[in-house]
Amino acid sequence: MKRLGRSALIFIAIGLALYAGVYYAAEQLMLRTGRSNPFFKIATTQDSTVDWVILGASHAMPLDFADFNAQMERETQLRILNLAAPGAGPLYNRFVFEHFLRSHRARHLLYVVDSFAFYSRTWNEDRFGDAKLLRRTPFEPAIARRLWDYARHEGVDARAVLDYVSGFSKINNRERFQRDVWEGEAQFERAYRPSSSAVKKRIDYLYPDKVSSAALSRYFEEFSALIALARKEGVTVVVIKMPVPPQFYRQLPEEAGFDDALSRLLAARDVLFYDFSAKTSEPSLYFDTDHLSRAGLTEFFIRDLKPVLVSGRG
Structure with a gap:
C-alpha cells in the first residue's frame, strides 16, 4: 500500500509539473501576442504617470485602433493610455482602474459612457x-x-x-497564436452601409435584460464609486458619450431618461459631461452600426475631443 501511495503521489506530481509547464508556456505566448487587454496594457506600459486614462466599452476602443492613439498623443503632446474593453460596464472598469492605480498615476480620467453598460450583469459581474x-x-x-x-x-x-488562477481559458485558447485584437479593428477603414435589421440585432444584443430602474441605480452606485476613487487619487474625471448614427440612437431604449439621470448624477459630483451622441450623423463615417471609422474618428477628434484632452477639463 505504501508503494502504491508513493506511485500515486509521483503520478500526481508529474501531472502537476506538466500542467505548470503548459501554463507557463501559455502565459509567455499570451505576453507575446498581447495587444488590447487592459491589464496587458497596464503591465507593459513604460510610463508610471500618464496624462489621460480612457475607460469604457467598445465605443472607446477605436481611439486605440491601429496608430490612432499615437496620433492623438502627437497632436496633443499628452500621454494617453486607453484601458477600455469590449462590453465593460462600470464595475469591470473600476476593477481595471484600481489595478492601474496600484503602480501608476494619471492626471485625468476620460470615461466613455454607454447606457447599455448600466442595465445588466452581462456587462458588469x-x-x-x-x-x-x-x-x-x-x-x-x-x-x-x-x-x-x-x-x-x-x-x-x-x-x-x-479560471484565472488555474489558467484554464488561457491554456485552452484556440486563438493563442493570433494577436489580441478586437475584431472591430479590422474594419476600422470601412464605410458602413446602413441596415435596419443589423441595428435591431445590435440593440437586442446590448440590452439583454431590457432596462430597469433597479439595475440603473445599482450600476450608478458602482460608477459613483469609480469617480470617488479617482477623486481620492487626485484624478480629474471627465465623462463623454461618443457619436453614434441617428438610426442607432433612435432605437436606444429610454435613452433620454438615462441621459437625464446621468446628468444629475454627474452635476451633483461636479463632473463635466459632454454628450457628443449627435455630433456625427453621416453613416459612412462609421464602420458598423455604431462605431466610428478612422475617417469619422479623425473628424470627431479634431472637432470635439482634442479640446477636451488639451484643456484637461474641456
Missing part, C-alpha cells in the same frame, strides 16, 4: 468570467487577490477566480 478577457489577462497575484475580493463582495462568480 459577468464580464469578470468572460473567457476572451481572462485568456488575455496576465497572471499577477494582485489581480487574483482583487478578483477574489470582487467574488466575495461584488457578486462576481467565484468560477472566474478559479
Whole structure:
C-alpha cells in the first residue's frame, strides 16, 4: 500500500509539473501576442504617470485602433493610455482602474459612457468570467487577490477566480497564436452601409435584460464609486458619450431618461459631461452600426475631443 501511495503521489506530481509547464508556456505566448487587454496594457506600459486614462466599452476602443492613439498623443503632446474593453460596464472598469492605480498615476480620467453598460450583469459581474478577457489577462497575484475580493463582495462568480488562477481559458485558447485584437479593428477603414435589421440585432444584443430602474441605480452606485476613487487619487474625471448614427440612437431604449439621470448624477459630483451622441450623423463615417471609422474618428477628434484632452477639463 505504501508503494502504491508513493506511485500515486509521483503520478500526481508529474501531472502537476506538466500542467505548470503548459501554463507557463501559455502565459509567455499570451505576453507575446498581447495587444488590447487592459491589464496587458497596464503591465507593459513604460510610463508610471500618464496624462489621460480612457475607460469604457467598445465605443472607446477605436481611439486605440491601429496608430490612432499615437496620433492623438502627437497632436496633443499628452500621454494617453486607453484601458477600455469590449462590453465593460462600470464595475469591470473600476476593477481595471484600481489595478492601474496600484503602480501608476494619471492626471485625468476620460470615461466613455454607454447606457447599455448600466442595465445588466452581462456587462458588469459577468464580464469578470468572460473567457476572451481572462485568456488575455496576465497572471499577477494582485489581480487574483482583487478578483477574489470582487467574488466575495461584488457578486462576481467565484468560477472566474478559479479560471484565472488555474489558467484554464488561457491554456485552452484556440486563438493563442493570433494577436489580441478586437475584431472591430479590422474594419476600422470601412464605410458602413446602413441596415435596419443589423441595428435591431445590435440593440437586442446590448440590452439583454431590457432596462430597469433597479439595475440603473445599482450600476450608478458602482460608477459613483469609480469617480470617488479617482477623486481620492487626485484624478480629474471627465465623462463623454461618443457619436453614434441617428438610426442607432433612435432605437436606444429610454435613452433620454438615462441621459437625464446621468446628468444629475454627474452635476451633483461636479463632473463635466459632454454628450457628443449627435455630433456625427453621416453613416459612412462609421464602420458598423455604431462605431466610428478612422475617417469619422479623425473628424470627431479634431472637432470635439482634442479640446477636451488639451484643456484637461474641456
